[in-house]
Amino acid sequence: MAGAKRKLARPQGAKKSARIEAAEVSDHSEPENTVEMFSDEDLEGGFEDLEDDGADLEAMAEDDGEDDDADDDEATHTAPVAEVTGASNSVPDMRFAVPSLEEIHGLKETSELYMNNVFKLQLDEMMRQVRPDFEHAEALEHALRRIHKVLDGLPSLSPQPLHDALAWLAELSELPIEVPFADPKPREDAAYKFAFEKPSNLHLVGSWPLHTAARRPGELDVDMEVCMPSSLFQEKDTFNARYFHKRAFYLAVIAAQLQNDSKLQMDVEFMDAEHNGRNVCLVLRARQTAAKEFRKLKAVIRIHAAHSLGTFPLNRLSPNRNSLRGAAVGAEEGASLAPTPQYNANLAADALRMPHLLFLHSTAEACGGFVEACQLLKTWATQRGFGTLLLHGAQLDKYPGRQMVAGSENTRFLLTMLLAHLLHGDEPATGLRGRTLHAQRPKLSFGYSSYQLMRGVLDFLAKHAWATSPVFMRAQPKYGLASHAEQIPPTSFSASPRVLVDPSGCVNLLAAWPASSVDQLQQEAAQTLHMLNDAESDCFRALFLTPCTSPVETMDEAAVVTLRGRDQDLVRRLDAGSVRAHALEHLLHVASTALGSRAWGVRASYAAPATTWALGTAPPSVSRRVEFGVRLNTEHAWRQVEHGPPPEDTVACASFRAFWGEVAELRRFRDGRVLESVVWPVSSLAQRAALPRRVLEHAFVRHGCVAKASKLQWVNAALDGLLDVPADLAHRAYLKSPLEVGFQGVQGAYDALVKQLRAMDDLPLSVIGIQPVAPSLRSMSTFVPGALNLSELGSAVPDCASYLPAQPLLLTLESSGRWPDDLGAIQEMKAALYERMAHVLTPKMPGATLRVVYDRDAEQGDVIQDQSALEIVMPAGFAFVCRIHHDREHHLLTRLVRSSSGAARRRAQDALARYDRRFVHQAAHHAALQAVQDQHPALGPTVRLLERWISAQMLSTQVPREAIELLAVAVFTSSTTATPATGVAGLVRVLALLRDWDHRETPLIVPVEAASRRAHEYRALKADEDRKASGTTPADLRAATATAPPITVTAAQRVAAEQAFRTARARDPALHHTAWCIATDLDESGSIWTHDAPTAPIADALRQLAARAVAHLVTGPVVHREAAMVLFTPSLQMYDFVVHIDPAVHTRYAEALCPEAHAWLTKDARAFKNLRTVRASIYGNEVRPDWDPVGEFVALLHTLYPNVFRLFYDHHGGTVIGGVWDKALARPHTFKVLLGYSSRPATGNDVVLNTDAILAEIQRLGHGLVKKIEVAPST
Structure with a gap:
């Protein structure tokens, strides 16, 4: 009924917290809530609002804990059966009951919203794993009560100079404590004084009371806020980190008291979760002697310090104001200094945790899907490297190589606030960047399901113009988030490259985010929407289960960079919070400027674990070693000329020359234009492929991002040369070098x-x-x-x-x-x-x-x-x-x-x-x-590297080339990742595909023909005459490819392929044939290329090798040739015998990974380059196409001994052939005529395989080719 009101359901399993009651709201109106703020009585005795109900948790795939199985057994319980009274026929049989309205709605939602029914089931199952285990919250509540008691008994300190305050702290603590003062550090003779009083309020904040916490690798965080009395501060404390110095001292006193309490059973450390040195908090972790229930919760308690909103004049916290000045930053009094938006945002945010909690709690009460949508978004973001992780002890070894996108520490809170913003609508604002923002209707409805809400957030992230359109959340005065536009006008946020302002109008939630990191989040959201729109593919694992946090996995070019500190701009460095953060901002800006249209985006990341340290030690120095990646635009990435402005534009010309330096020059082009330009000459295809790296190396060195080019170590460079013949051999053998x-x-x-x-x-x-x-x-x-x-x-x-x-x-x-x-x-x-x-x-x-x-x-x-x-x-x-x-x-x-x-x-x-x-x-x-290669030039290098890697594992004859090529095409047509632009990026993603593909249970369906048609359409759209006729521009081409539907086979073809796979597996469960089922729209059976190879053991081995290869590439990552060669160097321990080939007579030895010169040079002439040094030929001058004596030798042995052994070798110049005996023949068996192999007597009438005679025969057959045969010691 129109206008009817209803009471919206509370999030599943949630209880009322902090006496916040949800009012009834109309179907389309914004909720109106009655709020009672926290009082001391609410918190007396310990946080009765903690939820004690929740879902059972099984061990997540990425969760740690050695006692997970025991935990699951204890957590498993049987729901009590309600006792039914009355006649049995009075209870209806629910199996035949008419579906309820909720059930009908759920069925309709499943069919209309989700990609398929399986996706919905997978999502439901995952949510049971993601939700925290509130069954063990009672132990947490006990710990919180104990903390409350300790904090309630804190002593007071009247205002004292720094020296006396530190002496008082030393007397208070049983163990030494190093106060984590933020930069600029306080002077010993500082004019301001330090005091201490017990907290005026204690609040449980963050995701735990909201029920939006989501399990992730490592530990959960339960956030607690202590509100520092306003009497401890002065108005001038906003300047030069005085507030943060007093805040650090306040936390140090609390840490001393908690450390002194023996009943707490918790270790206390400092933590810098934001990596800026200002927002330090205390982290309390249960000891091994603590209650088992608390340890099973796998959570830590974080204590944050806060001040009351109004303690400081808000106009001083405006992002366009400078709060770091004077002698503290080496500046003269009254000097004009840059604004400090990040510093001011950190200070203002300390007063807003509780108002934000109230606002979000009210939203969760009114929107039934809010909680689960937040958990989905957090899980999605974590798997893509956004947000910190709490890894400790053995967890650091369990999750090696976990990276976090630079500046994205607050991602989980950011996504929660963004979802709330889309539910409430914009705040009208005017004047920022020349735009007028009018209040808009909410983009999402409170009645949406969690999946709809998640998609809504991703859609907004992907499509919003963050660079030009700032976002202002609607003010929420009833929750303490009234608009402060008079003190902090919207125009003041122009100092930040990306803007998302909280409801109070005080804090830009993106203040610490570099522009490129926001762009990366936007691209990840767009890619996810592309996956969700692909109803034919199973993208669930890629969406939520597979971590992909390193630039090696996601970008086309990846490098390890050792940053150079920038001391010449002290204010900006202090505003950024650390040398690394400031240097990263500069590096990302220089990279974006240098690459321009060559790249879709750049990314920097560093270790995801939050920094923790003992109370008695100084904070660890922040590592300047970061990972850097570039996502290339294949249309422009390898152009050799950088066009600048015409000479008439003197200002732009000066800027162009200032950026590029000595490589910039004024040039006249054939079309008559005269422009400032940079020309990057190349003499080989390898140099052209490395052109983006060369551009960045020049720009980074020129602008002081790195000390020298060697501080920029490229992953792709470590793999260069693997597909090339040595230059010396190429010069001798070829008329023109293939390079x-x-x-x-x-x-x-x-x-x-x-x-x-x-x-x-x-x-x-x-x-x-x-x-x-x-x-x-x-x-x-x-x-x-x-x-x-x-x-x-x-x-x-x-x-x-x-x-x-x-x-x-x-x-x-x-x-x-x-x-x-x-x-x-x-x-x-x-x-x-x-x-x-x-x-x-x-x-x-x-x-x-x-x-x-x-x-x-x-x-x-x-x-x-x-x-x-x-x-x-x-x-x-x-x-x-x-x-x-x-x-x-x-x-x-x-x-x-x-x-x-x-x-x-x-x-x-x-x-x-x-x-x-x-x-x-x-x-x-x-x-x-x-056709696909014409559209995606990186497909060829990907295939070539993949075939090189498989051959290097001595599996040349085990995997058909066409199957290798189809694996590569699968990556280039997949909607789960961006299309690779380099061979190394393609190789990493194909290896990840091999790692994740369960070939025993599912076929790999590759839309080859559909990809070919798409390539022809793209080529037609790209043609000059069509572009002129339709007015299409390169930007239109990008939009056309980005918005094009996923490349898939038809539904009928998919059904036919899956049916063929099931039939093949039913007919051959032992996988004697078609271990890999690679179906295409040209071959629905999936067996044309893989009917006989690879065999099931080879397919299983390749999957294991791929998993180890990806881990090796990502954990490090691989930036040196020695480390790269590990990927291409197989172990020989698995072989029963190894045949060594003379490289001098191997016609393909030039293709070996590390060919040695003695194979073609005589020993006595190597010192004299002007002499004839080539070895005398054995094969003469006869031309023999496809003449590979080692391959022929292996084929001969297979013909002579078809069921005796299996041989493995690398046909690209490999000099060893590994052999494995048939184990059945090695056991004694009855002699009979025409066994088909050489045998020798064993015991009685039994015989066994005569391996010595067979190896001697191999040596004889390979005379002149075989150097020696090694036999593995018998076990």
Whole structure:
């Protein structure tokens, strides 16, 4: 009924606290509440308002505590069954009851709001883990009562000079206490005096009484506020940290009394949760001798000092006022100094904890989903590195590498206030940054569910223009948050780059946040909304369960920076609170300015744990070592020219030259423009890839962010060179270094060959289509093919660098009825056509070598499968293999499979599988990936690094290349992370995907074809003619890609893929085939590339290796080559025997991770560079495309001993082959004829595998190739 009033439900499990009663409100009106403030009687005897009810908690995935299992057993209880009186038929069977209105609403909400029903169930289950365990709150209440008693008995101290006050404190404390004075430190002869009186009020504040606390790694915080009497302060205490000095002394006296109390059973320490040296608090942590219930709560008590609002004139706390002046900052009296917005905000915020609590409590009372929405937002933010953590002792080892975004210490409170703001609406304000803000209706309704509220906050975070539109929360005078616009006008907040002002109008909640950190929060919110809009993907783990706090995991370029202190601007440094905070603000500003449109954003982070220290020691120095990251804009990141202003704009030119220094110059461009510019010359592709790093290094050194460039250590630089042949070998082996030309060399050779193939007019059938399928022709081969110096083979080109890869091509000929209708005759006709092509092309391609070649497994006689090809070696130093695609062949093979049986059927099935893989699937795979690569240039480097990493684990033959490429595409089409812009960023995210993907239980569905279509659409939108026609600008392109729907397969394709996966697992539960099910919109079965490999043990091993690799990259992070090489250096301990290869005769040794010069240089000539130093060749000057003797040797051993052992090696120049015996053959078994392997007598009539004889045979077969064989000691 319109206008009807209702009483809104209280948050689940909450009790009335502090006698705050929720009034009845209309459905669309703002709640009106009657408030009774806290009184001493309320707090007498100890916080009766503490909630003692709550949900059971199981151990969270990230929670610590060695007694979790015992805790769960104790917490588990059975709900009492209500006793029912009366006749049994009077109680209705609830199984058949009509659904209530609440149940119907819940069902409708699940279907309309959530991505799917599973997401809702996952959310509900997580919330049971996130809510604090109020079952053990009784022990906390007891501790709070004891603290109240101690504080009530505090002695008093009349105003005394600093020296006398410290002497009194020393007498009061049984142990020494070091008062944590903030900078600037007080002088010993300070004119002001220090006094002490017991607190005028005690309040329980923060998230605990609100029930909005959320479990997270480490400990929960229960915040308590002691209000310092106003008589302790003077108006001038707002200047030069005098207030914070008295505050620190006050907390030190309280700490002394708490430390002296033996019954408290708690350790007392100082904590600097805000990392600014001003907002120091006391942290009380239960000892091992404390009550078990309190320890099981995994919470600490924090005691904050506060003053009453009105103690100081509010106009002095305005953010545009300076509170640090005079000799304390080395300035003359009356000098004009910069404002101190952070300092003033810290001082004002100390008076507002209780009013904020009352305001938020009233909001929670009126909005049923408020509490749970806050917990969801806090969990979401924590997993993304926003907000401090309370880690102590063993917890620091359990959560290594946890990072926090710079300046985001108050994130959890900020999100809570932002949610309340969206429920209440804006405060009208005028004049700030030229904008007039009118009061707006609330953006969220009090009737929204927690999920709707969370989405509303994320939507506001993502879409609000924080840089230009400040936010002012609506005043709440009934909670002590009346507007103070007269004393602190809205225009005064212009000193801060981002503004969110609390209801009192006194505090900018974003005062300590660098602009880039707010931008990062905004980007994370936008990415989360993108995930939530993807109804087809399961994003729950990425949203709430997987921590992603390091720039290595989230950014495209990451570095470890050792900051340089900036002493020349003491006021700003003191305002920031620490040398690190001030230096970070400067570094982030310089980075944003230097990169400009090259990057979407920059990020700095440092260790997430709050700083704590013993009472008797000085505060630890803040580490200047921080992690820094850049999210690159692929459209502009690698441009070589930085355009500045025209010379007519003298002010802008002066600023441009001041920023860039000696690299800035005035240049005239071809279009006639004359501009100030910076040119970054590059001589290789590697230098171009490192261009953003070079720009930042110059800017950081010039502006004093770092002492020298070596203080900026890049993760990407540590992995540079892994995909390159050593420069010395490249110079000897190639006509042009692959480092300089990249994939353009092989692409140019391909284009030249295509012209010759299309120009053939002496063939019976014309070539109408040429389809490349080589990884190098889609820029994804692990190494860039170089133009091999064919004329120097056997002389200047070392054998270890003589590998010439052959690039496969598919040829389509015009339709003709002259093709035979017999499979064997078709293969013969193909061979004849190849021979004819060689005859036609030879005179047209001087210097080229053309010949007909056959596959390794080719057979003579009645052959039905494709086995021949045309091999072309071009004088430019590249080789190609051409195969003819005849579509009639597929029909004939399919018919043969249906009509035959037994061995003939198996032969036909093998031939059909080869045909489909070679001519159908590879062609479609290449075309799709080529399109995706064109849109995402980082896809190629990602694939190359991933394949390099997998091969380095000696798994080259265990994982198909196409599967590796699909794993990479999965990252570039995923909605869970931003699209990588560098290969290293892509590698880290693919490794994280491997770590998190449970391949035994779920398929990986990759929308390859959908991504290809999106790439074509993007390319069309980007085209110049379309841009001119539609008026599209680069900004429009970014908006189009950002707002585009997630790339997914269709619902029908997903259902088909999941059904195929379930069928495969039911048919093969032991995972003998298709351990990895990678389904695509081109292959719903998910088994085309992974039917036989990797095997289940290899897939499990890769998952473990990926988890360790990610941890190694993030924890540190990896910034040195030695640390990076750990990722690519496998352990040999798992192998039963290891075959060592002579690198001098390994044709691919140039691709090894660390090739040694003795493989191609003679020992006696290395000291004389002008002499001929290359080893004598063994293979001579014959050109052998795809000649890999180690690979052939491994294939031979697999053929000779198919079921005796498994071999593992790195085909990129690896010099060891690891072997593992079949354990079943190592056990004694009965002898029988034709065992298939060498055996020796054991006991009785039993025999065992003769490993010594087999290894001797391997040594003999590998003569000249094998150096030695090591056998693992028997266990």
